[in-house]
Amino acid sequence: xxxxxxxxxxxxxxxxxxxxxxxxxxGAAVATTMLAxxxxxxxxxxxxxxxxxxxxxxxPEEERLEVSLGSVDLTPAAAVYLNEDSLPRIKGIFxxxxxxxFTPELLVKVSIEHQDVTMLGTYFAxxxxxxxxxxxxxxxxxxxxxxVYGDWxxxxxxxxxxxxxxAQQLSIGAEGRIMLNRQSHRVSGIIRxxxxxxxxxxxxxxxxxxxAGRPGAVQKIFVSALTKPEDEFARRNPDSLSPRDxxxxxxxxxxxxxxxxxxxxIPHSHAEQIRRIxxxxxxxxxxxxxxxxxxxxxxxxxxxxxxxxxMATAMFERRAEVALMKALGAGYFALTSIFVVExxxxxxxxGLVGFAGGVxxxxxxxxxxxxxxxxxxxxxxxxxxVVSIAVSVGGSAAAIRRAVKYDxxxxxxxxx
Amino acid sequence: xxxxxxxxxxxxxxxxxxxxxxxxxxxxxxxxAAVTVAAAAASAMLNLFTDVQAKLQGEFRKFGANVVVETRxxxxxxxxxxxxxxxxLRGRAVALxxxxxxxxxxTEQPVVVSGTNLVMARQLNSWWxxxxxxxxxxxxxxxxxxxxxxxxxxxxFTLLFQGHSVALSxxxxxxxxSEEDSRIYLSLEDFQSWTGLNPTVLEIFASGxxxxxxxxMRDLAEQFPSLDVRPVxxxxxxxxxxxxxxxxxxxxxxxxxxxxxxxxxxxxxxxWVFDRRHDFAxxxxxxxSDELIARFVIAEAxxxxxxxxxxxxxxxxxxxxxxxxxxxxxxxxxxLGLLPPVVMGCLAVTLVATLFPLRLLQRIQPAMILRGE
Numbered sequence: 001x002x003x004x005x006x007x008x009x010x011x012x013x014x015x016x017x018x019x020x021x022x023x024x025x026x027g028a029a030v031a032t033t034m035l036a037x038x039x040x041x042x043x044x045x046x047x048x049x050x051x052x053x054x055x056x057x058x059x060p061e062e063e064r065l066e067v068s069l070g071s072v073d074l075t076p077a078a079a080v081y082l083n084e085d086s087l088p089r090i091k092g093i094f095x096x097x098x099x100x101x102f103t104p105e106l107l108v109k110v111s112i113e114h115q116d117v118t119m120l121g122t123y124f125a126x127x128x129x130x131x132x133x134x135x136x137x138x139x140x141x142x143x144x145x146x147x148v149y150g151d152w153x154x155x156x157x158x159x160x161x162x163x164x165x166x167a168q169q170l171s172i173g174a175e176g177r178i179m180l181n182r183q184s185h186r187v188s189g190i191i192r193x194x195x196x197x198x199x200x201x202x203x204x205x206x207x208x209x210x211x212a213g214r215p216g217a218v219q220k221i222f223v224s225a226l227t228k229p230e231d232e233f234a235r236r237n238p239d240s241l242s243p244r245d246x247x248x249x250x251x252x253x254x255x256x257x258x259x260x261x262x263x264x265x266i267p268h269s270h271a272e273q274i275r276r277i278x279x280x281x282x283x284x285x286x287x288x289x290x291x292x293x294x295x296x297x298x299x300x301x302x303x304x305x306x307x308x309x310x311m312a313t314a315m316f317e318r319r320a321e322v323a324l325m326k327a328l329g330a331g332y333f334a335l336t337s338i339f340v341v342e343x344x345x346x347x348x349x350x351g352l353v354g355f356a357g358g359v360x361x362x363x364x365x366x367x368x369x370x371x372x373x374x375x376x377x378x379x380x381x382x383x384x385x386v387v388s389i390a391v392s393v394g395g396s397a398a399a400i401r402r403a404v405k406y407d408x409x410x411x412x413x414x415x416x
Numbered sequence: 417x418x419x420x421x422x423x424x425x426x427x428x429x430x431x432x433x434x435x436x437x438x439x440x441x442x443x444x445x446x447x448x449a450a451v452t453v454a455a456a457a458a459s460a461m462l463n464l465f466t467d468v469q470a471k472l473q474g475e476f477r478k479f480g481a482n483v484v485v486e487t488r489x490x491x492x493x494x495x496x497x498x499x500x501x502x503x504x505l506r507g508r509a510v511a512l513x514x515x516x517x518x519x520x521x522x523t524e525q526p527v528v529v530s531g532t533n534l535v536m537a538r539q540l541n542s543w544w545x546x547x548x549x550x551x552x553x554x555x556x557x558x559x560x561x562x563x564x565x566x567x568x569x570x571x572x573f574t575l576l577f578q579g580h581s582v583a584l585s586x587x588x589x590x591x592x593x594s595e596e597d598s599r600i601y602l603s604l605e606d607f608q609s610w611t612g613l614n615p616t617v618l619e620i621f622a623s624g625x626x627x628x629x630x631x632x633m634r635d636l637a638e639q640f641p642s643l644d645v646r647p648v649x650x651x652x653x654x655x656x657x658x659x660x661x662x663x664x665x666x667x668x669x670x671x672x673x674x675x676x677x678x679x680x681x682x683x684x685x686x687x688w689v690f691d692r693r694h695d696f697a698x699x700x701x702x703x704x705s706d707e708l709i710a711r712f713v714i715a716e717a718x719x720x721x722x723x724x725x726x727x728x729x730x731x732x733x734x735x736x737x738x739x740x741x742x743x744x745x746x747x748x749x750x751x752l753g754l755l756p757p758v759v760m761g762c763l764a765v766t767l768v769a770t771l772f773p774l775r776l777l778q779r780i781q782p783a784m785i786l787r788g789e
Contacts, residue, residue: 022683023680063564065565067598074518143650194646273593276541277479280478294743298460299672303677307680309680310683369668
């Protein structure tokens with residue numbers, strides 16, 4: 001009899017069930033999408049924040065004073081360099097997957113038309129291999145704001161880029177030629193960075209090494225890595241930690257621990273964070289993440305309230321039905337259980353459909369904004385269904401109680 | 417007098433309205449609650465959307481200056497130019513001046529020395545890790561790499577520039593992981609009395625949107641054609657990208673949440689109208705015209721929507737303010753300009769939600785409804 005009552009209620013009151021069901025489904029879809037969004041926001045945003053460029057720098061261990069003003073580098077020639085061969089090892093560190101890119105740098109003085117100009121040797125998009133891993137890295141990934149009018153040079157070519165300001169001075173355009181050390185080089189493009197490079201010549205690393213007469217030499221390596229915002233624990237000195245804490249520190253993607261690992265990977269090197277980028281990105285990230293979390297909370301609250309008000313209205317309409325059942329002798333418990341079971345069924349169906357819809361929406365959204373899908377953790381499914389049930393039953397509870405308490409006589413006469 | 421006319425009289429109409437609200441209090445409250453929730457969600461999201469960008473832009477300024485002004489020939493600024501630039505910037509941006517020279521230590525080691533406004537640098541360059549900021553004249557801030565070169569006497573040292581020497585005491589060290597580590601910073605006054613040079617670079621922290629910053633750059637370039645005004649591409653492009661993504665995310669969430677809340681209002685109110693088919697059938701049976709009933713429902717729904725929208729706007733503004741305070745430590749102030757659209761939106765949704773089922777009901781004979789079919 002109980003099953004029949006519930007079944008018939010769904011069969012005969014399709015409209016009401018559909019309305020309440022729509023509300024639950026929408027609520028569940030909002031909850032799924034917003035939770036998926038909030039949970040993956042940190043990950044997506046820290047990737048976007050990499051457009052600020054490198055956040056770590058590796059230099060030779062021996063301290064050296066840089067004397068550079070604008071695009072002019074007066075630093076005395078260094079005696080110690082890093083070795084280019086050790087670069088691919090960066091992809092072998094514990095947090096290798098968090099390394100978005102790295103770019104070596106070698107500054108050399110050259111003379112063009114009797115004028116001292118600094119030449120910057122670097123990788124543009126150099127293919128590399130570490131063990132079985134193949135990857136490319138270079139300035140195009142590490143410094144996304146570098147803009148080239150013309151073409152980027154090939155890393156194995158003799159072509160160069162000329163900084164915007166220098167190009168103006170020398171009146172050279174893309175596709176022109178430039179004499180360096182009595183050798184003519186093709187200018188594949190003009191580069192604009194808004195920084196020192198605008199007055200420099202940017203060349204493939206091997207070319208700068210040849211000009212300097214130092215094969216394999218690298219002065220600095222800029223590393224762009226996905227990091228976790230710094231906290232108190234991150235600032236601890238790993239050598240003073242207990243072995244267990246040290247493991248935890250080592251295995252957290254703090255800028256500090258990645259720098260530590262870079263130092264281990266590259267012999268005789270010193271790695272540290274570029275504080276302007278590393279410190280601020282953590283702050284911006286936690287602000288955006290916090291904002292998303294709070295909005296999600298507000299969205300969950302809103303949809304819970306909206307769903308319970310829809311459920312309450314649906315319940316309210318059924319006073320006459322309740323009255324009839326009561327007049328026929330149904331007890332409090334029997335009545336309540338019928339309506340609770342109905343809301344639970346509605347919530348389960350709505351929750352499942354809403355979850356599926358939410359996953360679709362989250363994916364759509366992820367590819368529209370971040371060019372990659374948002375991952376929806378499967379563990380969200382039971383959570384969403386349980387919350388849907390709680391909200392639907394909770395929303396209708398007050399209405400059920402009132403309906404059950406009505407005097408059936410009044411309700412049947414239509415006076416309630 | 418026909419019933420229609422009596423029903424249509426202002427007294428009776430008002431009585432119908434008030435009695436409907438009084439006798440069906442439960443339903444009225446549920447319907448208002450639904451509208452309130454939707455209006456609250458909408459106004460919270462809209463308030464946040466208009467304010468959050470400004471708040472985030474404040475955060476992005478911590479990445480450093482977004483505009484740099486230099487003289488074209490690398491010489492220092494004339495004093496009156498600095499004043500004029502500052503008057504253009506007033507209220508729109510803050511400029512941090514830097515003067516640079518390459519000086520030599522007693523051991524003939526070249527080192528870059530910079531004069532700047534240390535008080536402003538302390539505020540603006542929050543990423544500088546400084547052990548102690550200079551406070552008195554003659555005190556310097558020494559980069560961590562420069563400190564090693566000056567040793568064993570980083571506390572008292574002498575610098576030489578074009579035959580002029582200056583004796584300084586190192587008050588603290590600065591570490592940034594970039595070129596600052598190799599430099600020595602003095603107050604602008606100390607720097608000028610030593611070298612006689614004015615600043616050569618102005619790092620400008622311009623606040624506001626992309627367009628505002630561009631306009632500021634245009635103004636500077638027009639008024640000072642001899643100066644080189646350029647954007648810091650790293651900062652501007654990074655900011656544009658991250659801010660753009662955040663905005664899209666917010667806009668998406670806002671649309672989604674508002675749409676859901678509106679649909680739930682639709683579901684609730686449709687149920688509310690259907691539930692009252694008996695009332696309408698009786699009115700019709702007593703001679704009320706379709707138009708009269710429609711007017712009655714419209715009046716009732718508008719009242720409900722307005723009350724719900726006002727309550728919701730207040731709740732939404734409070735929610736947005738709370739989110740602002742928790743996340744940005746600065747309240748998101750309510751934008752009263754958003755009130756009319758929120759009220760209009762609520763009215764629109766409410767009218768659609770009530771008039772559509774009403775039309776369906778009007779096609780049915782009152783007798784059938786009253787018989788319970």
